[in-house]
Each structure stands twice: as structure tokens, then as C-alpha cells.
Amino acid sequence: MKPEKWVFWFIFIFFLIVTPVYWVMSHEIAGTFVLGFAGLLGGMIAGYLALTARSFDPRPEDRPDAEVVEAAGDVGFFAPSSMWPFWCAVTLAVIALGPALHQAWISIIGIVIGVWACSGWLLQFYRGDYKH
Known part of the structure; x- marks a missing residue:
């Protein structure tokens, strides 16, 4: 969760800086509110990720001592071709x-x-008893 958390903290800080600059340069209320609320949204998501990251074990991507093999596994099933x-x-x-x-x-x-x-x-792969 660390990379995702830092991305949203960056969004929060960026819009925190850009919003007053936009207001001073344009004196336009709608754009100022949009930028401000975009920053608040980024801060809300960053706060949520920071709080929930404490409640479970870190992923291999979050640990400096992790091996590449730990993150390997099945990714999923993807359709080879579909109309x-x-x-x-x-x-x-x-x-x-x-x-x-x-x-x-x-x-x-x-x-x-x-x-x-x-x-x-x-339902393209549903044939009978949940066949793939």
C-alpha cells in the first residue's frame, strides 16, 4: 500500500499548492472549487490507504527484503479472442x-x-456447469 499511498499524498499536496495559485491568477470560483475538491479527494483516499495499510500484513511490494518469487502466482484467466x-x-x-x-x-x-x-x-465462457 505504500506506493499507492504516496501517489495520493502527492495529489493532495499538488492540489493544495495549485488551488490558491489558480484563485490568485484567475479569480474564478468554479475552477477553484474543482481543484480544491480534487485535492480533498486525493487526501481522503491517501488517508484511507494509510489507515487500512496498518491493519494487514504488508505485500511483497511493500517490503524491502521481499523476493520476486513471493509476488508470483496466477494473475487470472484472459480470453484469447472474443467478439x-x-x-x-x-x-x-x-x-x-x-x-x-x-x-x-x-x-x-x-x-x-x-x-x-x-x-x-x-457469459461467454459459461457452458453448462460453469465451464471455462
Whole structure:
């Protein structure tokens, strides 16, 4: 958790410095609030990671005496080839086409196709009794 914690502390400190500089240079309230809340979000996540990192054993990445072998293992199963990401992309294009053409029925058709495409992608390796 140490690398992740430091990344978010950096985000917090960066926005803590940039927000007042932005206010002084632009006197624009909306951007100042957005930058400030982005910094608060980074601080909140960094604080959460700092608190939760104390409650469990460190990962091999967090220990200086760790060996590379300790972090090895199964990463997961990845599909060698699949047509479902293509159909999900087509679905998103059809859904976005509806507002672009001011035709709601096109988006509705896209949503219906999207249910089919997402179901296919989710269940592409389901054959019978949870086979892969």
C-alpha cells in the first residue's frame, strides 16, 4: 500500500499548492472549487490507504527484503479472442448516435442491443456447469 499511498499524498499536496495559485491568477470560483475538491479527494483516499495499510500484513511490494518469487502466482484467466467487446463498442456508438440525431428511438435500440452484448461478454465462457 505504500506506493499507492504516496501517489495520493502527492495529489493532495499538488492540489493544495495549485488551488490558491489558480484563485490568485484567475479569480474564478468554479475552477477553484474543482481543484480544491480534487485535492480533498486525493487526501481522503491517501488517508484511507494509510489507515487500512496498518491493519494487514504488508505485500511483497511493500517490503524491502521481499523476493520476486513471493509476488508470483496466477494473475487470472484472459480470453484469447472474443467478439463481445466489438459488439459492446457498437452498442455504445448506437446509444450515442441517438442524441446526436435527436432520435430517442435509436438510443432505445442501442440499449436493447447493449443488454444482449453485455450479457454475451459476461457469459461467454459459461457452458453448462460453469465451464471455462
